Amino acid sequence: MSKKKLATVWLGGCSGCHMSLLDIDERILDVAKLADIVKSPIVDGKEMPEVDIALVEGSITSDEHYREILHIRKKAKTLIAFGDCAVMTNVTGMRNYFPLKEVFDAAYVNAVSNDAEGQVPGHPSLLKLNDKVVPLQEVVNVDFVIPGCPPNADTIFYVLFEFLNDRLPDLGKAKKLKYG
Amino acid sequence: MNTIPIIIDEKKLEVDPGKTILEVCRENEIEILTMCHLKGVLDIGACRLCLVEIEGINKLLSACTTKVAANMIIRTNTDRIKKYQRITTELFFAERNHVCAVCVANGKCELQDLGYKVGLDHIRYPHLFPQCEVDTSHPWYVMDHNRCIMCTRCVRVCNEVEGAHNWDVMNRGHQVRVISDFNSPWGESVTCTSCGKCLHACPTGAIWPKAIVQGQLQKNPGMINELVEKRKMKL
């Protein structure tokens, strides 16, 4: 069996899911036997090559994320929404209860740490925030989801290991469902 | 008392008439999922999780409000019921802003447990993201409407057990909210006795005591029924 290609991506999230991924500790060696991690915040790969599995952390919050997730979808055979933010927007989505302008003002104008000149940054090279944060499945088809904030290292390993062995994991049956 | 024969999930049972299907199932360790049911207060059949199939009746009936009758053949775990339970759970999550990661009830939440039980890994419907208030005006307690699932257990406990009727429901449809008095801040209520029963009745992290942080909530919904039973015994 040839080695599979694995990517992990960090979109609108806190990177906690990636921290949890690192928590699989020495079991990363078991993963490494079956797959090469070709792109990830934790490895030095710039381009997104064709991969078998992509773990995507975080939700879609900006135009850049939107383009990225469409690209990932094209490149990945199996796209896994990784963590609560990717699955149901979670903390990232908490700005959805307010109009975007209020959110900006709260952060850049009215925050106590801002002085009188505080203003909303508007440089064209910055990414543009979407009005609403959405989970991955509202933009692309998602093949599997791992909820949790963050998901347990055990759960992550279980899912990866099953996929790398061409089996479909079942979180409900494995009693590994967890939100928050 | 004479018992009557019924069949639940192919299991033959002899039960007391006058009991609800839910009571019978709980006594016989047949799992029925519920959210709005709370032992000790009246059942209203609102969450629709406890729906069961009864042979000869083409409608699904709520186990908490339907009494057993002789020779009833009841099914609690068909594929159809399981599918509907999942959709109901999804709708609960999508309706308000349930962010488990920052919730005091994380790990001790009946809604989370429900999600695990029905095997819910994601919500297929778009979240509604309503703007909800967090009422912190009460000196000891907080009411967070973001986490409220409108089970109205607090309303019923306050009305039926405490007798204060501080809580009720305003508006209708998807705009319903639990309110205190004339929709005024909880801290200014003239009816609330600050007894704290609603905290224990609440299945989620919507009502909680101040000065605790994520995951520290201790709830004891069973105490409501204990209280009711003790009163009956005039203890």
Place this chain on the structure above:
Amino acid sequence: MKSETAVPVKDMPKTDPRMKLIAAKLKKESFKPDALIEILHTAQNAYGYLPKEVLSYITKALHLPPSRVYSTVTFYHFFSLKSKGEHTCLVCTGTACYVKGAQAILNEIERGLGLKAGQVTADNKLGVQVARCIGACGLAPAVVLDDEVQAKVTPEEIVQKINAKIGTL
């Protein structure tokens, strides 16, 4: 959320004839709690809406919990907690009116007055509301302007009539 402190019953303006109407109705219904909706109808008709003071008066008179009264008031469309305006314009959006273009009428009114259904103009002259069916389907599309049914109206006509109302009065 603002605090709404209730005015004690004894401080209610006794001379207000509208309060007398409510008091008479309360008496007629022998202060029975189940007459709540009937009494709210009387109050709504007398005031055009349900002011906070009136609500707390009724609440006390019927010995009901405040939240119970508030929940009932907000459940029914007939009752309003805010003034509906001196004049009212009620656009029927029942099925027959919908089929015959009620939405265009409503859009035109909303655009012309710069408000949305359910709101009142800044000077409180006119309130615009929608009804789910006024039962005058044979006359669709219908608009009720100050209790007068305007049958088979066009957007232009109704805007004209509204202008005549707010302008001349």
Place this chain on the structure above:
Amino acid sequence: MNRQDLKTIIYAEKKKEETNKYKHKICVCCGAGCISSGSEEVMKKLQEEIKTRGLENEVEVIPTGCMGPCNQGPLMKFLPEYNIYQKVDCSNISAIVQSQLIEKKPIEDLLLFADSREKPFIDARDDPYFKKQLKIALKNCGHINPERIEDYLVHNGYLALDKVLFEMSPEEVIAEVKQSRIRGRGGAGYPAGLKWETVYKYVNDQKYVICNGDEGDPGAFMDRSVLEGNPHRVLEGMAIAGYAIGANKGYAYIRGEYPLAIKRFELAIKQAKKLGLLGNNILGTTFSFDVEVRIGAGAFVCGEETALIASIEGKRGTPRPRPPFPAESGLWGKPTLINNVETFAAISPIINNGGEWYSEIGTPKSAGTKVFALAGKINYAGLIEVPMGTTLREIVFDIGGGIQNGEDFKAAQTGGPSGGCIPAEHLDVKMDYESLVSLGSIMGSGGLIIMDKSSDMVDVARFFMEFCMDESCGKCVPCRVGTRMMHDLLQKICENKATQIDLDRLEELAVYVKETSLCGLGGSAPNPLLSTLRHFRQEYENRIVQHD
């Protein structure tokens, strides 16, 4: 008043009618529709005209309830000639009076349907609009002054009540109603006789009769017209029901949107009480029955019987799970009979003419007649009553005069927000309970909205879903959240932004909400969606976009 007094009054009134000094009777329609078109003005002007011409001893002018073709109003009917004038306004009254009463010939150009038929019918009864109809519930609407109990008495009013009180036992009344096979006209079509019997069988010292006049369906105004046109008929039906089931108290729950109906019904109660036809010891018997009006406050869900009961009790109108049914535990926990206005209106003819007579009208499974409120893109909108089993085609084309501006018929919407749309290929469907259900619609209370090609069926479904979403009481999850979700998805389809996945989810949700909702509102909320999906799926699919 005792039995003899009633007979005496009826006899005297009939005698008066026979030996009437008046040669002519002019009925001016004062139904809500015609009033909105200005019939009260017309009435006033007409009376003045009669006076100036010195005809007041020859001509009697009376206001009546709805005559039917509401969009042709104001309507004015000359008896005994049966000439009906349409769209009467103050300017042509003088000419009509001159021609009709002095020259003794009608002005054909002003007669009913003169502007749309090649030649109007002089005697309106010959017009297919009336010929195809059979009026039982609406019998006296448009003939009598609803504000005078004597007018009703002349037309054998309260004779049915007299008959049951003196000649029939409650069991016999119930048997008669059962034999008539009349089904509840509120929508679900539950056999009325069976309902009466169930309530009758529960032993309790206090029972109630409730008349459901909370006609919340947009596009329906049958109950309104019956209450406005012949309130005594409903009152009599309620009293008979009270006698049959053993209740001494009735409530009529009438929509707040119908002030005229409320006014006339309250007046009717007052008049009946004065004559001893209501109140204690009716007609000198031991039977007492009192009726009180409760005014609805604008909530569609209150048409659901358990919600209506909660509303009468002065609470939020939220339904509760059934069983127990109101027949066992209803108003204040007592056995309660709830029927629709139209059902009660049909009771006295059933008693007078016998259940067998009624059961022979209509179809084997749906007996009797049904009142429909015809509206939308139809030429003659208004109120009609036809035997059950009349085809939709007959209603739309023979009675309704076809589609406006000669357009093609696209769909008919029955049953309001709980019903569905019937497409053109099913124009020959018989209008009865079962046939409509088999097409994914329901009879409902009788709203019948006709649509032409200008109606976009996806938007129609969205319109009704918005209605149900707003009117959901918010108690149970499927209806509270499910209707909102379905509405949002329909909105997305309307905006051409939805994908096939959205459509699949929408269908799944629809079935879910239908099967799991607590009450009938939620249970039927997906009907417009499901029926348009069934008959007009292409319109949905045309709007689906591909996922990129």
